[in-house]
Each structure stands twice: as structure tokens, then as C-alpha cells.
Amino acid sequence: MVCSHCGAYYDKNSEYCPVCRAPLPVTFQADEPQTTPESNDSANWGFVQPPRWPKPNFDINAVNDMGDDDPGTTSAHTTPGFAVSPVYPGPENTPPYVFTPPAAPQLPQESAYPPDDDAASQPPYGESAYVGQAAGGYRPIQSVSGYDTAGGYHTGSFGRAPQRVDYDDIQDEEDTYTVPRNMRSATQRNAPYNRRSPIKPRGLGSRGFKRRGNMLFVIIAGVLIVLLIIFGSILINKNGGLKGLFSGSPILKEPTIDTVLNNSGEECWKIVVYAKAGNTVHVRVGNVDEKETIDSTNLIPILIPKYLLLPETPVEGVTADVVPDITLITEDGEVIPIDIPAITVDVPTLTLNVSSPANTTLSVSRDKLTFEGTVDNHTPNSPVTISVNGTPLTVADNGAFTGEYTLPDAGQNTLMLEARKIGYQIARVVYSIDYAQEVTVIDVDKSTLRAAGEGDTTNVQGTVEPGSDITLSGPAGVTLGTPNITVSTGVFTFTAKMDAVGYYPIEVTVTKDGRSVTGTVIVERAPERNEYTSSVHKVDYDRFIKEPNHKAAYQCVGKVVEVLQEEPYIIAKLQMSDGDILFEYHNTTASVSTEDTRTHNIWGDFIGIDESTGLPLIYAWYITKRS
Secondary structure, three states, X not given: OEOOOOOOXXXXXXXXXXXXXXXXXXXXOOOOOOOOOOOHHHHHHOOOOOOOOOOOOOOOOOEOXXXXXXXXXXXXXXXXXXXXXXXXXXXXXXXXXXXXXXXXXXXXXXXXXXXXXXXXXXXXXXXXOEOOOEOOEOOEOOOOXXXXXXXXXXXXXXXXXXXXXXXXXXXXXXXXXXXXXXXXXXXXXXXXXXXXOOOOOOOOHHXXXXXXXXXXXXXXXXXXXXXXXXXXXXXXXXXXXXXXXXXXOOEEEEEEEEEEEOOOOOEEEEEEEEEOOOOEEEEEEOOEEEEEEOOOOOEEEEEEEOOOOOOOOOEOOOEEEEOOEEEEEOOOOXXXXXXXXXXXXXXXXXXXXXXXXXXXXXXXXXOEEEEEEEEOOOOOOOOOEEEEOOEEOEEOOOOEEEEEEEOOOOEEEEEEEEEEOOOOEOEEEEEEEEEOHHHHHOEEOHHHOEEOOOOOEEEEEEEOOOOOEEEEEOOOOEEXXXXXXXXXXXXXXXXXXXXXXXXXXXEEEEEEOOEEEEEEEEEEEOOOHHHHHHHOEEOOHHHHHHOOOOOOEEEEEEEEEEEEEOOOOEEEEEEOOOOEEEEEEOOOOOOOOOOOOOOEEEEEEEEEEOOOOXXXXXXXXXXXEOO
């Protein structure tokens, strides 16, 4: 049967609803036999049919207060629609048999509520609502919730409405069951309230959708936080700190770059900086270091002559990317770099003139080379450095340089002469030097190699390693004397008699400790000066080119513009009006140097075309200079 007031199930013989205590319709007669047939529900669930008590006298205005331990005490408190079980005092009202309540289902022991302080005084979960005997009768007490398996209800304390249980909410044994608040005892109702509700299967009902919605919300919030951090970092980096992020950067927009002419007609880079008024722009370019405060226009134009905007190092190549050093100083003193794009500039060049050695491919017999020349754009405040394979040379204030370099090894050597200056292209001259080391053991005094005037004999003098032996070998027409060697010093002398005017190579072989080296010494018998100079031809440059094998004497007039070799004899370039020639000079009577700008008269024999330069070659006998 179902109560019309609260919807709870009750036995058809009950007079009052076991939950709300409302009067129930009378379904039996008092004089009917006291039988207890089993209903289908009790047969199905194993419940014991309750006794059929005689109808008590009931006054709705005399209601026992729930929880009152004195069964004879009544209260003036009335609750329409709610009632409590009657009390049967005395032996005369003792039921004919003891009521045995149905066994409660075994529910999970875990509770969502903290234990009551008086938990020991409470009946165990699922016990009967009637316990013990008092004054010969039974008294009701507030019960812990029972369970009606037939109706699917939890039945709570007296005077409480039943709570519908959704079977879909019943979890496995491992889930935690929470007693609804209206089904808890008085002690439990006074305990802190836990809003946990029965656990539902995951993914079912509105809670599953809420859980997924919460997760989606967390993901979206996380993404927004990451984007905010990235955006904030960009603003911080761009504006120069948190101040720029929250209060605004003093830099209003990116600078602009253009090419203009200044009042002097010089090409300049025009850089316009846009920033708030009151801030100061600081420009450092080259030796320029200037500051300027921005006015109410919120911009300031900067003109930088192109020749000032140069790289800070020597440059490989003709162009370079340069970023001007321009910063903004705020009114608070904060220095903020201004992001200016790199400007591609043309790099100026250095002009490097080398007078010695002028020929980049040389064969030498000594390990020392002398380098001389000039370089432009050199000043004490902005110097040019010159070096040979890292060995520095001396550079004067006027750009003239000089220095000596020692070859490290015999054989082929590659030398790199470099001129470097900050902001300029690196100037280089590369040399290929063939160093014949064995010749260096012979040092010959050149002043003794020529037979003067009408003489036909010359004395050759030189130095070798002490303790060495010397053997001589010469061409036909030359008679060589026995060499004289001073053992302690290595100084040697010998004579060479020449039958005719000309120059003759003499091979000198030096031997010591089983090691032999050979060098060449050129001796010459010069023609008589006046006779020779009066009989030579004027320069015929076309004949030099067309007849490279003819023999003739010439007078060549011009200026010495380059010295290709100084040891063991001089080879230099003479610049003439008809064209350039080379001349070879073995004597030390006249000096040859590019610093001597006077006009030279070269008297000598044409001996062919030089293979390395392709220029006509003259063997010079005499050199005179005009004032």
C-alpha cells in the first residue's frame, strides 16, 4: 500500500503511515480474526508480517515530542500532518508477541559524515526502531534509516519525508554512500553537513557533462594565460621593461631611414626617431658623441654623413652592414636602445704601393727580404697597420712604410703583405718567393766584381763558413786564379781575367763536412766609358718588341718607378715616354732608388725580353742622373 500523504509504502493492516504518521484508511474490521497472511511482497522479500494492534485512542493535540525518553510525557507542540507511534504502558497492553523488524540491507560502511561524539549511544545502522523494554512496554526512539527494497526508498527518522532513490545512482561496492540529511539521526543532523551526494557512474547524468565542461574551462583558461604571458613578454622586450608594458613605451614608432644631402652637399643617412617629448636621443658614430632632447613634435631627425658611418673593424669585401649606435635616455635616466635596421654601406679602400720587392714572384739567395712602399689614409689618430705574414712593419706619419722579413724555410714561400684600417677594406699583395738556401753561405763583395777602365782583370772577394773549401768554374774567355781562404774567418779572394768586354758567370762551390753548395758570381769587364756612351743608339721601342734577339747598345732616358730586386744585383723598372723597360745593374758606383725622382740615363746592351714581366731588358753599364 502507498501513503497518500508522502508516498511511502505501508502494510494494509497499518493505521498510521510508518514515515509521516498520517492516519491511513481502515482496511480491516476490529472483530476480524487476528490472522497474518503473507502478502506477495513479504513472500518475495522475506519480511515478517507486523502484529495487528487494537486501535488506540488518538488525540492529535497530545503528541509525544520526538526523542523524548519519557513515554508518559506529552507536549503541547502540534504538527499537523505529522505524528509519532503510540506508547503502550503496562502489561495489559503488551503485544501478544515480539515484533521482529525486517533485516536491513547491507550498505557500504563508509560514510560521508564525520562520526558523532555519541556514536556509541546510537543503534547500529539498520537496527530496529524499537529496542528494549521500559515500564513493561516498548518505546519508540529515533531510528537510523532503514531500506525498503520493494519500494526503492530509504526510510528516515520519524516525521521526515521519504527520499526517492534512483537505482542508476547505486554504485559498486567501492563507491561511497552518503546518508541524505533528512534521514540522519538527531546527532547526525547536528554534525557538520557534507554536501556530497551519492556517487553516480562517470559519464552519466548532468554531473558528467559538468565535469567535462569544467575540464574544458580549465584548458581554455590555461591557453589564455600562456598567450597573455607571451604577449606580455613581447611587449616587455619591445618597450624595454614592465614600465613600457603598463605605462607605455617612450618610443612611439619605429625609426625611418632615408638618403639626403646636407647643407654642405654631402650625402647623409637621415634617421628620424619618434619618441615622447622630454626624452633625449644619444648618438655615437665614429668620433661623434652628441645628445639632443626631443621637443613637442615627438620626433627628431638625425643626419649622419655617409663617410662617418663605417664598420668598426677592417672589412673583407666592398660592402658591410652597420647599425648606428643610437639610444634614448628617458626623463628618469633609463637608457633604452632604439631598434634601427642595419644599413648597408660602401667600404672605402686603401691604396697600397710597394716599391720593394716590386715583383711578386722572386728567386732569392738570402733569407732576408726588405719591404718598402707607401699607403694612403694614414694619420697618427687613424693609423694604418702593415704586416708581412703577421710581422709588423714601421709606418711613418706620411704613410711610408719599411721593414725586413726573414724567410723561415728554404724553397717556396708565400708571403702576404697586408694593410689594415678600421672601417676600410683590407689591402693585400701576395708574394711567391723561391729561396735557394745554399747560396747564402757565399757572401760576395760586389764592389770588386768589375774590371775598371781598360783593365781586363778583377778581384773577387767574399765570405764563406770558416773551414770550408772553394772550387771555381768559369766560361771560356775567363781565367780564374787559385782562391785564397782564411780558415779562421772564412774570407776568400780570387782573380778573374777576361779576354773581352762583357759579363761572365763564375760558379763557386763551397764544401764543408761533406756538404757542398754552389752559388753564382757574375764578373764583368766594362767598356771604356766615353767611347761606349758616344756610340750607342737611341731607344727604338718597336724594335725591342719585334726583334727580341738582336744585339745593340742603347741610351734609355726616364725615371725609376720600381725596384724589383736589390740582391745580388739590381733589377729596376724605368718609365720612358715610349714605354717601360727593365734594366739590370751589377755595379755599386751608382745608387738606384724610387725615392730619387731625377731623370736617369741608362747606358747598356739590349739582352732580350724579360719572361716574368714581358718588358724589354737592358744590361746597364753606366748610369748618370740629370739635375
